[in-house]
Amino acid sequence: MLCCFVTQPIDDHAVAFLREHGVAVRFASRATMECVAAEIGDAQAVITRDLGLDGAAIRSASALRIIASHGAGTNNIAIAEARARGIVVTRTPGANSRSVAELTIGLMLAAARRLCDADRAVRAGHWDFRYDSGGVELHGRTLGLVGFGAVARHVAWIAGHGFGMTVHAWSPSVPDCVFADHDVRRAPDLPSLAGASDILSLHRPSDPGQPPIFDAGLAQVLRPGTILVNTSRGSAIDSRTLLAALADGRVGAAGLDVLPQEPPSAHEPLLASDRVALSPHIGGATAEALRRTAMTCARQVLDVLSGRAPPDRL
Structure with a gap:
Protein backbone atom coordinates (compact mmCIF):
# COMPACT_ATOMS: atom_id res chain seq x y z
CA MET A 1 0.00 0.00 0.00
CA LEU A 2 1.18 3.50 -0.76
CA CYS A 3 2.32 5.33 2.35
CA CYS A 4 3.28 8.91 3.26
CA PHE A 5 5.37 9.46 6.36
CA VAL A 6 4.90 12.83 8.10
CA THR A 7 7.63 14.12 10.38
CA GLN A 8 5.55 16.77 12.20
CA PRO A 9 1.83 17.57 12.48
CA ILE A 10 0.13 19.00 9.37
CA ASP A 11 -3.38 20.23 8.67
CA ASP A 12 -6.03 17.52 8.97
CA HIS A 13 -7.48 18.32 5.54
CA ALA A 14 -4.25 17.23 3.85
CA VAL A 15 -4.19 13.97 5.82
CA ALA A 16 -7.81 13.27 4.86
CA PHE A 17 -7.06 14.12 1.21
CA LEU A 18 -4.24 11.58 1.03
CA ARG A 19 -6.26 8.85 2.70
CA GLU A 20 -9.23 9.49 0.41
CA HIS A 21 -6.88 8.92 -2.53
CA GLY A 22 -5.57 5.60 -1.23
CA VAL A 23 -2.39 6.82 0.51
CA ALA A 24 -1.86 5.66 4.09
CA VAL A 25 -0.44 8.31 6.43
CA ARG A 26 1.93 7.57 9.30
CA PHE A 27 3.38 10.13 11.72
CA ALA A 28 6.74 10.15 13.48
CA SER A 29 6.32 9.40 17.18
CA ARG A 30 8.74 12.25 17.94
CA ALA A 31 10.01 15.13 15.80
CA THR A 32 13.66 14.10 15.86
CA MET A 33 15.80 12.93 12.98
CA GLU A 34 16.81 9.79 14.88
CA CYS A 35 13.18 8.87 15.32
CA VAL A 36 12.38 9.61 11.68
CA ALA A 37 15.27 7.46 10.46
CA ALA A 38 14.12 4.59 12.66
CA GLU A 39 10.44 4.80 11.70
CA ILE A 40 10.31 5.90 8.05
CA GLY A 41 10.54 2.30 6.87
CA ASP A 42 9.06 1.55 3.43
CA ALA A 43 7.22 4.87 3.01
CA GLN A 44 7.21 6.10 -0.59
CA ALA A 45 6.68 9.75 0.41
CA VAL A 46 7.65 12.11 3.21
CA ILE A 47 6.13 15.43 4.18
CA THR A 48 8.50 17.34 6.44
CA ARG A 49 8.34 20.76 8.03
CA ASP A 50 11.35 22.55 9.54
CA LEU A 51 12.81 19.24 10.74
CA GLY A 52 13.85 18.45 7.17
CA LEU A 53 15.29 15.06 6.21
CA ASP A 54 18.97 14.25 6.53
CA GLY A 55 21.11 11.77 4.64
CA ALA A 56 20.78 9.02 7.24
CA ALA A 57 16.99 9.20 7.14
CA ILE A 58 17.00 9.15 3.34
CA ARG A 59 19.29 6.12 3.28
CA SER A 60 16.98 4.28 5.68
CA ALA A 61 13.98 4.78 3.37
CA SER A 62 14.45 2.17 0.65
CA ALA A 63 11.21 2.95 -1.21
CA LEU A 64 11.23 6.74 -0.96
CA ARG A 65 10.12 8.61 -4.11
CA ILE A 66 9.32 12.13 -2.92
CA ILE A 67 10.28 14.51 -0.10
CA ALA A 68 7.72 17.31 0.11
CA SER A 69 8.92 20.31 2.09
CA HIS A 70 6.11 21.98 4.02
CA GLY A 71 7.33 25.51 3.24
CA ALA A 72 9.56 27.38 0.83
CA GLY A 73 12.84 26.44 2.50
CA THR A 74 14.77 23.22 1.98
CA ASN A 75 17.85 24.02 4.10
CA ASN A 76 17.43 20.96 6.33
CA ILE A 77 16.94 18.46 3.50
CA ALA A 78 19.91 16.52 2.13
CA ILE A 79 19.07 17.44 -1.45
CA ALA A 80 22.24 16.02 -3.02
CA GLU A 81 21.59 12.64 -1.38
CA ALA A 82 17.98 12.71 -2.56
CA ARG A 83 18.97 13.54 -6.14
CA ALA A 84 21.57 10.78 -6.16
CA ARG A 85 18.77 8.36 -5.31
CA GLY A 86 16.39 9.84 -7.90
CA ILE A 87 14.04 11.12 -5.18
CA VAL A 88 11.92 14.15 -6.10
CA VAL A 89 12.16 17.11 -3.71
CA THR A 90 9.38 19.71 -3.74
CA ARG A 91 8.59 22.86 -1.80
CA THR A 92 5.64 25.23 -1.45
CA PRO A 93 6.71 28.78 -2.35
CA GLY A 94 3.96 31.35 -1.95
CA ALA A 95 1.58 29.18 0.07
CA ASN A 96 2.24 31.11 3.26
CA SER A 279 8.17 35.64 17.88
CA PRO A 280 8.96 31.91 17.57
CA HIS A 281 9.10 31.46 13.78
CA ILE A 282 5.33 31.80 13.32
CA GLY A 283 5.29 33.79 10.08
CA GLY A 284 3.46 31.05 8.21
CA ALA A 285 1.61 29.65 11.21
CA THR A 286 -1.92 30.76 10.48
CA ALA A 287 -4.77 28.31 9.93
CA GLU A 288 -5.15 29.48 6.35
CA ALA A 289 -1.46 29.27 5.45
CA LEU A 290 -0.97 25.91 7.15
CA ARG A 291 -3.90 24.47 5.25
CA ARG A 292 -2.70 25.83 1.90
CA THR A 293 0.82 24.57 2.54
CA ALA A 294 -0.21 21.09 3.68
CA MET A 295 -2.67 20.66 0.80
CA THR A 296 0.03 21.70 -1.68
CA CYS A 297 2.34 19.04 -0.20
CA ALA A 298 -0.40 16.41 -0.33
CA ARG A 299 -1.10 17.13 -4.00
CA GLN A 300 2.63 16.96 -4.79
CA VAL A 301 2.86 13.59 -3.04
CA LEU A 302 -0.15 12.26 -4.94
CA ASP A 303 1.29 13.53 -8.24
CA VAL A 304 4.56 11.67 -7.78
CA LEU A 305 2.94 8.48 -6.49
CA SER A 306 0.58 8.59 -9.50
CA GLY A 307 3.43 9.04 -11.98
CA ARG A 308 2.90 12.76 -12.64
CA ALA A 309 5.46 15.57 -12.43
CA PRO A 310 4.57 17.82 -9.48
CA PRO A 311 4.82 21.61 -9.47
CA ASP A 312 7.63 23.35 -7.57
CA ARG A 313 10.07 20.47 -7.75
CA LEU A 314 13.74 21.37 -7.28
Missing part, protein backbone atom coordinates in the same frame (compact mmCIF):
# COMPACT_ATOMS: atom_id res chain seq x y z
CA SER A 97 3.47 34.40 1.78
CA ARG A 98 0.47 36.50 2.78
CA SER A 99 0.63 35.29 6.38
CA VAL A 100 4.37 35.97 6.59
CA ALA A 101 3.81 39.43 5.10
CA GLU A 102 1.15 40.25 7.68
CA LEU A 103 3.45 39.20 10.52
CA THR A 104 6.20 41.33 8.98
CA ILE A 105 3.92 44.36 9.22
CA GLY A 106 3.01 43.33 12.77
CA LEU A 107 6.67 43.22 13.80
CA MET A 108 7.22 46.65 12.22
CA LEU A 109 4.39 48.01 14.34
CA ALA A 110 5.63 46.20 17.45
CA ALA A 111 9.09 47.72 17.02
CA ALA A 112 7.87 51.20 16.03
CA ARG A 113 5.33 51.45 18.86
CA ARG A 114 7.21 49.42 21.51
CA LEU A 115 4.22 47.14 21.90
CA CYS A 116 6.06 44.47 23.91
CA ASP A 117 7.27 47.09 26.38
CA ALA A 118 3.77 48.57 26.55
CA ASP A 119 2.27 45.18 27.34
CA ARG A 120 4.80 44.56 30.12
CA ALA A 121 4.23 48.04 31.54
CA VAL A 122 0.47 47.59 31.82
CA ARG A 123 0.82 44.18 33.47
CA ALA A 124 3.31 45.63 35.95
CA GLY A 125 1.01 48.56 36.80
CA HIS A 126 3.18 51.17 35.06
CA TRP A 127 0.40 53.08 33.33
CA ASP A 128 2.61 56.16 33.00
CA PHE A 129 4.52 54.31 30.25
CA ARG A 130 2.08 56.05 27.92
CA TYR A 131 3.85 59.37 28.55
CA ASP A 132 7.28 58.03 27.62
CA SER A 133 6.60 55.35 25.02
CA GLY A 134 8.54 57.12 22.28
CA GLY A 135 6.67 55.44 19.43
CA VAL A 136 6.84 56.58 15.81
CA GLU A 137 4.35 56.43 12.93
CA LEU A 138 4.95 54.25 9.89
CA HIS A 139 3.12 56.67 7.60
CA GLY A 140 5.51 58.58 5.37
CA ARG A 141 8.51 56.41 6.30
CA THR A 142 10.74 54.71 3.77
CA LEU A 143 10.62 50.92 3.80
CA GLY A 144 13.50 48.98 2.29
CA LEU A 145 12.87 45.38 1.28
CA VAL A 146 15.88 43.09 0.93
CA GLY A 147 14.63 40.68 -1.70
CA PHE A 148 11.47 41.03 -3.74
CA GLY A 149 9.79 37.66 -3.86
CA ALA A 150 6.21 36.75 -2.97
CA VAL A 151 6.37 37.79 0.70
CA ALA A 152 8.09 41.10 0.00
CA ARG A 153 5.55 41.94 -2.71
CA HIS A 154 2.69 41.46 -0.25
CA VAL A 155 4.54 43.59 2.31
CA ALA A 156 5.08 46.30 -0.30
CA TRP A 157 1.37 46.45 -1.11
CA ILE A 158 0.28 46.61 2.53
CA ALA A 159 2.93 49.20 3.43
CA GLY A 160 2.31 51.40 0.42
CA HIS A 161 -1.47 51.24 0.22
CA GLY A 162 -2.27 50.77 3.89
CA PHE A 163 0.33 52.96 5.59
CA GLY A 164 1.36 55.42 2.90
CA MET A 165 5.00 54.35 3.07
CA THR A 166 7.53 54.83 0.30
CA VAL A 167 8.76 51.37 -0.65
CA HIS A 168 12.16 50.55 -2.13
CA ALA A 169 13.52 47.07 -2.75
CA TRP A 170 16.70 45.36 -3.85
CA SER A 171 16.89 42.05 -5.65
CA PRO A 172 19.45 41.14 -8.32
CA SER A 173 17.24 38.37 -9.72
CA VAL A 174 13.88 40.12 -10.20
CA PRO A 175 13.33 41.96 -13.51
CA ASP A 176 12.58 45.69 -13.66
CA CYS A 177 9.03 45.11 -14.88
CA VAL A 178 8.09 43.42 -11.58
CA PHE A 179 9.20 46.45 -9.58
CA ALA A 180 7.23 48.70 -11.93
CA ASP A 181 4.11 46.51 -11.70
CA HIS A 182 4.18 46.84 -7.90
CA ASP A 183 5.00 50.56 -7.87
CA VAL A 184 8.20 49.88 -5.94
CA ARG A 185 11.45 51.72 -6.51
CA ARG A 186 14.42 49.53 -7.38
CA ALA A 187 17.56 50.15 -5.32
CA PRO A 188 20.81 49.74 -7.28
CA ASP A 189 22.51 47.78 -4.51
CA LEU A 190 22.07 46.64 -0.92
CA PRO A 191 24.08 49.43 0.79
CA SER A 192 22.10 52.08 -1.12
CA LEU A 193 18.84 50.46 0.01
CA ALA A 194 19.95 50.22 3.65
CA GLY A 195 21.16 53.81 3.75
CA ALA A 196 17.88 55.16 2.38
CA SER A 197 15.53 53.18 4.64
CA ASP A 198 13.81 54.03 7.92
CA ILE A 199 12.71 50.40 8.18
CA LEU A 200 14.78 47.58 6.66
CA SER A 201 12.97 44.24 6.22
CA LEU A 202 14.81 41.06 5.21
CA HIS A 203 13.18 38.72 2.71
CA ARG A 204 16.18 37.18 0.96
CA PRO A 205 17.31 33.98 2.69
CA SER A 206 20.91 33.61 3.76
CA ASP A 207 21.77 29.93 3.84
CA PRO A 208 23.60 28.54 6.88
CA GLY A 209 27.31 28.65 6.21
CA GLN A 210 26.99 31.66 3.91
CA PRO A 211 27.78 35.23 5.05
CA PRO A 212 24.84 36.96 6.72
CA ILE A 213 23.03 39.72 4.87
CA PHE A 214 23.07 42.02 7.88
CA ASP A 215 26.73 42.32 8.82
CA ALA A 216 29.03 45.03 10.17
CA GLY A 217 29.44 46.61 6.74
CA LEU A 218 25.71 46.97 6.20
CA ALA A 219 25.14 48.23 9.73
CA GLN A 220 27.57 51.07 9.13
CA VAL A 221 25.44 52.62 6.38
CA LEU A 222 22.17 52.63 8.32
CA ARG A 223 20.37 55.80 9.29
CA PRO A 224 20.38 56.31 13.07
CA GLY A 225 17.37 54.62 14.62
CA THR A 226 16.60 52.29 11.71
CA ILE A 227 14.05 49.58 12.48
CA LEU A 228 15.21 46.11 11.38
CA VAL A 229 12.75 43.29 10.69
CA ASN A 230 13.57 39.69 9.79
CA THR A 231 11.02 37.07 8.79
CA SER A 232 13.29 35.18 6.37
CA ARG A 233 16.05 33.12 7.99
CA GLY A 234 17.89 33.51 11.28
CA SER A 235 21.21 33.18 9.45
CA ALA A 236 20.47 36.41 7.56
CA ILE A 237 21.53 38.46 10.59
CA ASP A 238 24.79 38.46 12.50
CA SER A 239 23.54 38.65 16.10
CA ARG A 240 26.64 40.35 17.50
CA THR A 241 26.42 43.03 14.83
CA LEU A 242 22.76 43.60 15.63
CA LEU A 243 23.47 43.91 19.36
CA ALA A 244 26.25 46.42 18.65
CA ALA A 245 23.97 48.40 16.33
CA LEU A 246 21.24 48.47 18.99
CA ALA A 247 23.78 49.67 21.56
CA ASP A 248 25.06 52.57 19.45
CA GLY A 249 21.65 53.55 18.07
CA ARG A 250 22.15 52.66 14.42
CA VAL A 251 19.28 50.22 14.95
CA GLY A 252 16.55 51.77 17.07
CA ALA A 253 14.52 48.57 17.40
CA ALA A 254 14.18 45.17 15.78
CA GLY A 255 11.40 42.67 15.13
CA LEU A 256 12.56 39.09 14.64
CA ASP A 257 10.52 36.01 13.83
CA VAL A 258 13.63 33.92 13.21
CA LEU A 259 16.89 33.41 15.07
CA PRO A 260 20.24 31.78 14.22
CA GLN A 261 19.50 28.93 16.65
CA GLU A 262 15.91 27.71 17.01
CA PRO A 263 14.84 27.36 19.71
CA PRO A 264 17.40 29.81 21.10
CA SER A 265 19.65 29.13 24.03
CA ALA A 266 18.51 30.63 27.32
CA HIS A 267 21.73 32.65 27.16
CA GLU A 268 21.02 34.19 23.73
CA PRO A 269 21.79 37.93 24.28
CA LEU A 270 18.99 39.06 21.96
CA LEU A 271 16.47 37.66 24.45
CA ALA A 272 17.64 40.18 27.04
CA SER A 273 17.18 43.24 24.82
CA ASP A 274 14.05 45.27 25.48
CA ARG A 275 14.34 46.79 22.02
CA VAL A 276 13.86 43.49 20.21
CA ALA A 277 10.35 42.14 19.60
CA LEU A 278 10.48 38.36 19.16
Whole structure:
Protein backbone atom coordinates (compact mmCIF):
# COMPACT_ATOMS: atom_id res chain seq x y z
CA MET A 1 0.00 0.00 0.00
CA LEU A 2 1.18 3.50 -0.76
CA CYS A 3 2.32 5.33 2.35
CA CYS A 4 3.28 8.91 3.26
CA PHE A 5 5.37 9.46 6.36
CA VAL A 6 4.90 12.83 8.10
CA THR A 7 7.63 14.12 10.38
CA GLN A 8 5.55 16.77 12.20
CA PRO A 9 1.83 17.57 12.48
CA ILE A 10 0.13 19.00 9.37
CA ASP A 11 -3.38 20.23 8.67
CA ASP A 12 -6.03 17.52 8.97
CA HIS A 13 -7.48 18.32 5.54
CA ALA A 14 -4.25 17.23 3.85
CA VAL A 15 -4.19 13.97 5.82
CA ALA A 16 -7.81 13.27 4.86
CA PHE A 17 -7.06 14.12 1.21
CA LEU A 18 -4.24 11.58 1.03
CA ARG A 19 -6.26 8.85 2.70
CA GLU A 20 -9.23 9.49 0.41
CA HIS A 21 -6.88 8.92 -2.53
CA GLY A 22 -5.57 5.60 -1.23
CA VAL A 23 -2.39 6.82 0.51
CA ALA A 24 -1.86 5.66 4.09
CA VAL A 25 -0.44 8.31 6.43
CA ARG A 26 1.93 7.57 9.30
CA PHE A 27 3.38 10.13 11.72
CA ALA A 28 6.74 10.15 13.48
CA SER A 29 6.32 9.40 17.18
CA ARG A 30 8.74 12.25 17.94
CA ALA A 31 10.01 15.13 15.80
CA THR A 32 13.66 14.10 15.86
CA MET A 33 15.80 12.93 12.98
CA GLU A 34 16.81 9.79 14.88
CA CYS A 35 13.18 8.87 15.32
CA VAL A 36 12.38 9.61 11.68
CA ALA A 37 15.27 7.46 10.46
CA ALA A 38 14.12 4.59 12.66
CA GLU A 39 10.44 4.80 11.70
CA ILE A 40 10.31 5.90 8.05
CA GLY A 41 10.54 2.30 6.87
CA ASP A 42 9.06 1.55 3.43
CA ALA A 43 7.22 4.87 3.01
CA GLN A 44 7.21 6.10 -0.59
CA ALA A 45 6.68 9.75 0.41
CA VAL A 46 7.65 12.11 3.21
CA ILE A 47 6.13 15.43 4.18
CA THR A 48 8.50 17.34 6.44
CA ARG A 49 8.34 20.76 8.03
CA ASP A 50 11.35 22.55 9.54
CA LEU A 51 12.81 19.24 10.74
CA GLY A 52 13.85 18.45 7.17
CA LEU A 53 15.29 15.06 6.21
CA ASP A 54 18.97 14.25 6.53
CA GLY A 55 21.11 11.77 4.64
CA ALA A 56 20.78 9.02 7.24
CA ALA A 57 16.99 9.20 7.14
CA ILE A 58 17.00 9.15 3.34
CA ARG A 59 19.29 6.12 3.28
CA SER A 60 16.98 4.28 5.68
CA ALA A 61 13.98 4.78 3.37
CA SER A 62 14.45 2.17 0.65
CA ALA A 63 11.21 2.95 -1.21
CA LEU A 64 11.23 6.74 -0.96
CA ARG A 65 10.12 8.61 -4.11
CA ILE A 66 9.32 12.13 -2.92
CA ILE A 67 10.28 14.51 -0.10
CA ALA A 68 7.72 17.31 0.11
CA SER A 69 8.92 20.31 2.09
CA HIS A 70 6.11 21.98 4.02
CA GLY A 71 7.33 25.51 3.24
CA ALA A 72 9.56 27.38 0.83
CA GLY A 73 12.84 26.44 2.50
CA THR A 74 14.77 23.22 1.98
CA ASN A 75 17.85 24.02 4.10
CA ASN A 76 17.43 20.96 6.33
CA ILE A 77 16.94 18.46 3.50
CA ALA A 78 19.91 16.52 2.13
CA ILE A 79 19.07 17.44 -1.45
CA ALA A 80 22.24 16.02 -3.02
CA GLU A 81 21.59 12.64 -1.38
CA ALA A 82 17.98 12.71 -2.56
CA ARG A 83 18.97 13.54 -6.14
CA ALA A 84 21.57 10.78 -6.16
CA ARG A 85 18.77 8.36 -5.31
CA GLY A 86 16.39 9.84 -7.90
CA ILE A 87 14.04 11.12 -5.18
CA VAL A 88 11.92 14.15 -6.10
CA VAL A 89 12.16 17.11 -3.71
CA THR A 90 9.38 19.71 -3.74
CA ARG A 91 8.59 22.86 -1.80
CA THR A 92 5.64 25.23 -1.45
CA PRO A 93 6.71 28.78 -2.35
CA GLY A 94 3.96 31.35 -1.95
CA ALA A 95 1.58 29.18 0.07
CA ASN A 96 2.24 31.11 3.26
CA SER A 97 3.47 34.40 1.78
CA ARG A 98 0.47 36.50 2.78
CA SER A 99 0.63 35.29 6.38
CA VAL A 100 4.37 35.97 6.59
CA ALA A 101 3.81 39.43 5.10
CA GLU A 102 1.15 40.25 7.68
CA LEU A 103 3.45 39.20 10.52
CA THR A 104 6.20 41.33 8.98
CA ILE A 105 3.92 44.36 9.22
CA GLY A 106 3.01 43.33 12.77
CA LEU A 107 6.67 43.22 13.80
CA MET A 108 7.22 46.65 12.22
CA LEU A 109 4.39 48.01 14.34
CA ALA A 110 5.63 46.20 17.45
CA ALA A 111 9.09 47.72 17.02
CA ALA A 112 7.87 51.20 16.03
CA ARG A 113 5.33 51.45 18.86
CA ARG A 114 7.21 49.42 21.51
CA LEU A 115 4.22 47.14 21.90
CA CYS A 116 6.06 44.47 23.91
CA ASP A 117 7.27 47.09 26.38
CA ALA A 118 3.77 48.57 26.55
CA ASP A 119 2.27 45.18 27.34
CA ARG A 120 4.80 44.56 30.12
CA ALA A 121 4.23 48.04 31.54
CA VAL A 122 0.47 47.59 31.82
CA ARG A 123 0.82 44.18 33.47
CA ALA A 124 3.31 45.63 35.95
CA GLY A 125 1.01 48.56 36.80
CA HIS A 126 3.18 51.17 35.06
CA TRP A 127 0.40 53.08 33.33
CA ASP A 128 2.61 56.16 33.00
CA PHE A 129 4.52 54.31 30.25
CA ARG A 130 2.08 56.05 27.92
CA TYR A 131 3.85 59.37 28.55
CA ASP A 132 7.28 58.03 27.62
CA SER A 133 6.60 55.35 25.02
CA GLY A 134 8.54 57.12 22.28
CA GLY A 135 6.67 55.44 19.43
CA VAL A 136 6.84 56.58 15.81
CA GLU A 137 4.35 56.43 12.93
CA LEU A 138 4.95 54.25 9.89
CA HIS A 139 3.12 56.67 7.60
CA GLY A 140 5.51 58.58 5.37
CA ARG A 141 8.51 56.41 6.30
CA THR A 142 10.74 54.71 3.77
CA LEU A 143 10.62 50.92 3.80
CA GLY A 144 13.50 48.98 2.29
CA LEU A 145 12.87 45.38 1.28
CA VAL A 146 15.88 43.09 0.93
CA GLY A 147 14.63 40.68 -1.70
CA PHE A 148 11.47 41.03 -3.74
CA GLY A 149 9.79 37.66 -3.86
CA ALA A 150 6.21 36.75 -2.97
CA VAL A 151 6.37 37.79 0.70
CA ALA A 152 8.09 41.10 0.00
CA ARG A 153 5.55 41.94 -2.71
CA HIS A 154 2.69 41.46 -0.25
CA VAL A 155 4.54 43.59 2.31
CA ALA A 156 5.08 46.30 -0.30
CA TRP A 157 1.37 46.45 -1.11
CA ILE A 158 0.28 46.61 2.53
CA ALA A 159 2.93 49.20 3.43
CA GLY A 160 2.31 51.40 0.42
CA HIS A 161 -1.47 51.24 0.22
CA GLY A 162 -2.27 50.77 3.89
CA PHE A 163 0.33 52.96 5.59
CA GLY A 164 1.36 55.42 2.90
CA MET A 165 5.00 54.35 3.07
CA THR A 166 7.53 54.83 0.30
CA VAL A 167 8.76 51.37 -0.65
CA HIS A 168 12.16 50.55 -2.13
CA ALA A 169 13.52 47.07 -2.75
CA TRP A 170 16.70 45.36 -3.85
CA SER A 171 16.89 42.05 -5.65
CA PRO A 172 19.45 41.14 -8.32
CA SER A 173 17.24 38.37 -9.72
CA VAL A 174 13.88 40.12 -10.20
CA PRO A 175 13.33 41.96 -13.51
CA ASP A 176 12.58 45.69 -13.66
CA CYS A 177 9.03 45.11 -14.88
CA VAL A 178 8.09 43.42 -11.58
CA PHE A 179 9.20 46.45 -9.58
CA ALA A 180 7.23 48.70 -11.93
CA ASP A 181 4.11 46.51 -11.70
CA HIS A 182 4.18 46.84 -7.90
CA ASP A 183 5.00 50.56 -7.87
CA VAL A 184 8.20 49.88 -5.94
CA ARG A 185 11.45 51.72 -6.51
CA ARG A 186 14.42 49.53 -7.38
CA ALA A 187 17.56 50.15 -5.32
CA PRO A 188 20.81 49.74 -7.28
CA ASP A 189 22.51 47.78 -4.51
CA LEU A 190 22.07 46.64 -0.92
CA PRO A 191 24.08 49.43 0.79
CA SER A 192 22.10 52.08 -1.12
CA LEU A 193 18.84 50.46 0.01
CA ALA A 194 19.95 50.22 3.65
CA GLY A 195 21.16 53.81 3.75
CA ALA A 196 17.88 55.16 2.38
CA SER A 197 15.53 53.18 4.64
CA ASP A 198 13.81 54.03 7.92
CA ILE A 199 12.71 50.40 8.18
CA LEU A 200 14.78 47.58 6.66
CA SER A 201 12.97 44.24 6.22
CA LEU A 202 14.81 41.06 5.21
CA HIS A 203 13.18 38.72 2.71
CA ARG A 204 16.18 37.18 0.96
CA PRO A 205 17.31 33.98 2.69
CA SER A 206 20.91 33.61 3.76
CA ASP A 207 21.77 29.93 3.84
CA PRO A 208 23.60 28.54 6.88
CA GLY A 209 27.31 28.65 6.21
CA GLN A 210 26.99 31.66 3.91
CA PRO A 211 27.78 35.23 5.05
CA PRO A 212 24.84 36.96 6.72
CA ILE A 213 23.03 39.72 4.87
CA PHE A 214 23.07 42.02 7.88
CA ASP A 215 26.73 42.32 8.82
CA ALA A 216 29.03 45.03 10.17
CA GLY A 217 29.44 46.61 6.74
CA LEU A 218 25.71 46.97 6.20
CA ALA A 219 25.14 48.23 9.73
CA GLN A 220 27.57 51.07 9.13
CA VAL A 221 25.44 52.62 6.38
CA LEU A 222 22.17 52.63 8.32
CA ARG A 223 20.37 55.80 9.29
CA PRO A 224 20.38 56.31 13.07
CA GLY A 225 17.37 54.62 14.62
CA THR A 226 16.60 52.29 11.71
CA ILE A 227 14.05 49.58 12.48
CA LEU A 228 15.21 46.11 11.38
CA VAL A 229 12.75 43.29 10.69
CA ASN A 230 13.57 39.69 9.79
CA THR A 231 11.02 37.07 8.79
CA SER A 232 13.29 35.18 6.37
CA ARG A 233 16.05 33.12 7.99
CA GLY A 234 17.89 33.51 11.28
CA SER A 235 21.21 33.18 9.45
CA ALA A 236 20.47 36.41 7.56
CA ILE A 237 21.53 38.46 10.59
CA ASP A 238 24.79 38.46 12.50
CA SER A 239 23.54 38.65 16.10
CA ARG A 240 26.64 40.35 17.50
CA THR A 241 26.42 43.03 14.83
CA LEU A 242 22.76 43.60 15.63
CA LEU A 243 23.47 43.91 19.36
CA ALA A 244 26.25 46.42 18.65
CA ALA A 245 23.97 48.40 16.33
CA LEU A 246 21.24 48.47 18.99
CA ALA A 247 23.78 49.67 21.56
CA ASP A 248 25.06 52.57 19.45
CA GLY A 249 21.65 53.55 18.07
CA ARG A 250 22.15 52.66 14.42
CA VAL A 251 19.28 50.22 14.95
CA GLY A 252 16.55 51.77 17.07
CA ALA A 253 14.52 48.57 17.40
CA ALA A 254 14.18 45.17 15.78
CA GLY A 255 11.40 42.67 15.13
CA LEU A 256 12.56 39.09 14.64
CA ASP A 257 10.52 36.01 13.83
CA VAL A 258 13.63 33.92 13.21
CA LEU A 259 16.89 33.41 15.07
CA PRO A 260 20.24 31.78 14.22
CA GLN A 261 19.50 28.93 16.65
CA GLU A 262 15.91 27.71 17.01
CA PRO A 263 14.84 27.36 19.71
CA PRO A 264 17.40 29.81 21.10
CA SER A 265 19.65 29.13 24.03
CA ALA A 266 18.51 30.63 27.32
CA HIS A 267 21.73 32.65 27.16
CA GLU A 268 21.02 34.19 23.73
CA PRO A 269 21.79 37.93 24.28
CA LEU A 270 18.99 39.06 21.96
CA LEU A 271 16.47 37.66 24.45
CA ALA A 272 17.64 40.18 27.04
CA SER A 273 17.18 43.24 24.82
CA ASP A 274 14.05 45.27 25.48
CA ARG A 275 14.34 46.79 22.02
CA VAL A 276 13.86 43.49 20.21
CA ALA A 277 10.35 42.14 19.60
CA LEU A 278 10.48 38.36 19.16
CA SER A 279 8.17 35.64 17.88
CA PRO A 280 8.96 31.91 17.57
CA HIS A 281 9.10 31.46 13.78
CA ILE A 282 5.33 31.80 13.32
CA GLY A 283 5.29 33.79 10.08
CA GLY A 284 3.46 31.05 8.21
CA ALA A 285 1.61 29.65 11.21
CA THR A 286 -1.92 30.76 10.48
CA ALA A 287 -4.77 28.31 9.93
CA GLU A 288 -5.15 29.48 6.35
CA ALA A 289 -1.46 29.27 5.45
CA LEU A 290 -0.97 25.91 7.15
CA ARG A 291 -3.90 24.47 5.25
CA ARG A 292 -2.70 25.83 1.90
CA THR A 293 0.82 24.57 2.54
CA ALA A 294 -0.21 21.09 3.68
CA MET A 295 -2.67 20.66 0.80
CA THR A 296 0.03 21.70 -1.68
CA CYS A 297 2.34 19.04 -0.20
CA ALA A 298 -0.40 16.41 -0.33
CA ARG A 299 -1.10 17.13 -4.00
CA GLN A 300 2.63 16.96 -4.79
CA VAL A 301 2.86 13.59 -3.04
CA LEU A 302 -0.15 12.26 -4.94
CA ASP A 303 1.29 13.53 -8.24
CA VAL A 304 4.56 11.67 -7.78
CA LEU A 305 2.94 8.48 -6.49
CA SER A 306 0.58 8.59 -9.50
CA GLY A 307 3.43 9.04 -11.98
CA ARG A 308 2.90 12.76 -12.64
CA ALA A 309 5.46 15.57 -12.43
CA PRO A 310 4.57 17.82 -9.48
CA PRO A 311 4.82 21.61 -9.47
CA ASP A 312 7.63 23.35 -7.57
CA ARG A 313 10.07 20.47 -7.75
CA LEU A 314 13.74 21.37 -7.28
